[in-house]
Amino acid sequence: xxxxxxxxxxxxxxxxxxxxxxxxxxxxxxxxxxxxxxxxxxxxxxxxxxxxxxxxxxxxxxxxxxxxxxxxxxxxxxxxxxxxxxxxxxxxxxxxxxxxxxxxxxxxxxxxxxxxxxxxxxxxxxxxxxxxxxxxxxxxxxxxxxxxxxxxxxxxxxxxxxxxxxxxxxxxxxxxxxxxxxxxxxxxxxxxxxxxxxxxxxxxxxxxxxxxxxxxxxxxxxxxxxxxxxxxxxxxxxxxxxxxxxxxxxxxxxxxxxxxxxxxxxxxxxxxxxxxxxxxxxxxxxxxxxxxxxxxxxxxxxxxxxxxxxxxxxxxxxxxxxxxxxxxxxxxxxxxxxxxxxxxxxxxxxxxxxxxxxxxxxxxxxxxxxxxxxxxxxxxxxxxxxxxxxxxxxxxxxxxxxxxxxxxxxxxxxxxxxxxxxxxxxxxxxxxxxxxxxxxxxxxxxxxxxxxxxxxxxxxxxxxxxxxxxxxx
Numbered sequence: 028x029x030x031x032x033x034x035x036x037x038x039x040x041x042x043x044x045x046x047x048x049x050x051x052x053x054x055x056x057x058x059x060x061x062x063x064x065x066x067x068x069x070x071x072x073x074x075x076x077x078x079x080x081x082x083x084x085x086x087x088x089x090x091x092x093x094x095x096x097x098x099x100x101x102x103x104x105x106x107x108x109x110x111x112x113x114x115x116x117x118x119x120x121x122x123x124x125x126x127x128x129x130x131x132x133x134x135x136x137x138x139x140x141x142x143x144x145x146x147x148x149x150x151x152x153x154x155x156x157x158x159x160x161x162x163x164x165x166x167x168x169x170x171x172x173x174x175x176x177x178x179x180x181x182x183x184x185x186x187x188x189x190x191x192x193x194x195x196x197x198x199x200x201x202x203x204x205x206x207x208x209x210x211x212x213x214x215x216x217x218x219x220x221x222x223x224x225x226x227x228x229x230x231x232x233x234x235x236x237x238x239x240x241x242x243x244x245x246x247x248x249x250x251x252x253x254x255x256x257x258x259x260x261x262x263x264x265x266x267x268x269x270x271x272x273x274x275x276x277x278x279x280x281x282x283x284x285x286x287x288x289x290x291x292x293x294x295x296x297x298x299x300x301x302x303x304x305x306x307x308x309x310x311x312x313x314x315x316x317x318x319x320x321x322x323x324x325x326x327x328x329x330x331x332x333x334x335x336x337x338x339x340x341x342x343x344x345x346x347x348x349x350x351x352x353x354x355x356x357x358x359x360x361x362x363x364x365x366x367x368x369x370x371x372x373x374x375x376x377x378x379x380x381x382x383x384x385x386x387x388x389x390x391x392x393x394x395x396x397x398x399x400x401x402x403x404x405x406x407x408x409x410x411x412x413x414x415x416x417x418x419x420x421x422x423x424x425x426x427x428x429x430x431x432x433x434x435x436x437x438x439x440x441x442x443x444x445x446x447x448x449x450x451x452x453x454x455x456x457x458x459x460x461x462x463x464x465x466x467x468x469x470x471x472x473x474x475x476x477x478x479x480x481x482x483x484x485x486x487x488x489x490x491x492x493x494x495x496x497x498x499x500x
Contacts, residue, residue: 066276067194080183082179090176093172096169107148111147120134145335156323161317171314182480185477188473190262200255281468282494285498304401322377322383323380329367331367336360408474415467423464425460432457433457
């Protein structure tokens, strides 16, 4: 391979900045001048996200709203249904009594004001399961909505974690890109030294060939800088935490992975049970069961306590003293009674119960499909984590060997005991491994977050970093 070919390979390193560009481009802010944090931790990012993010506030409102349906149903059990009406207007006068009146029913003269008020109270006594089944259905519906909202919280926290590692990774990539620029400058110096030697086997064309690749180095460094800026902006948008080149990331010691494939089935079972959608389906099935019972209870009678009071007055109409005379405008009525109502049309409740039973059967099948999906995803996440950890361990070993290779190659070149292309190959290998380490560490950190999320407790992520060890309880 020619010298130009080796230099060209050297230019296309550091794939990490490509790996992190997805989340970095999700959030962009412009023109905001904020004070950067001196140090940033994973725990701090999560806490700040939970406190300040509008998404967290929205989710809390959704959870609170989910409880209002239950409050409405429970209120029916304690509080009576109250209805109050007021009517006012004008009415023709009516003088006299039931035996004699100088006015007729069709007279429209002597118009005067009137006022009517009515108060009705209805309190269910025996509902034969209506209210209790309604409360059960509302509780399960609330649980389902709460679980789904908590799942959204975990997803947003995972996004904050991803933004955190995006900044850290792109910062590392930028550092290596700058080191690559320094190595490239050194390479040009050494090529020039070789050209200047009297017995040199290379001429100026080699220098021109090497310099023609400078744009690749600059482009790589510029791309790393751009991705670093975008990653910082994404972290700010998610957590309102600002960082710059002086910020220290305090949680960057990667935890070791002690998981083995023998534990995979246990993790799959844990992931299936903890999955928010699975928990929501479980609550939904229980809510449907309560709804079916509610529809069946509608075929039973409803016993209730009723009470009411009414008052009407029309000054231009004579008050009738006989209690057996009905007067629509001058009256004072008070009553209380026990009543029973029974809808004997059983067809509609039966149809509704059948409909909800079919919904339940369909949801049970959805549960089976979701269980298969989560099991596959959990198995993949588990294996990916183990494989990424092994890759990182092997890359660390390879990096040590690559460092030694570069050192020896440089010493040999200084002593002119080795071909200069040998050093180029060593440098190419060294920076390739550096770039791979950044990329794989980023993927490994996100894989840890994904695994923690699938356990149903995102706080495991913080604990694993604190203990520097990934271990399932």
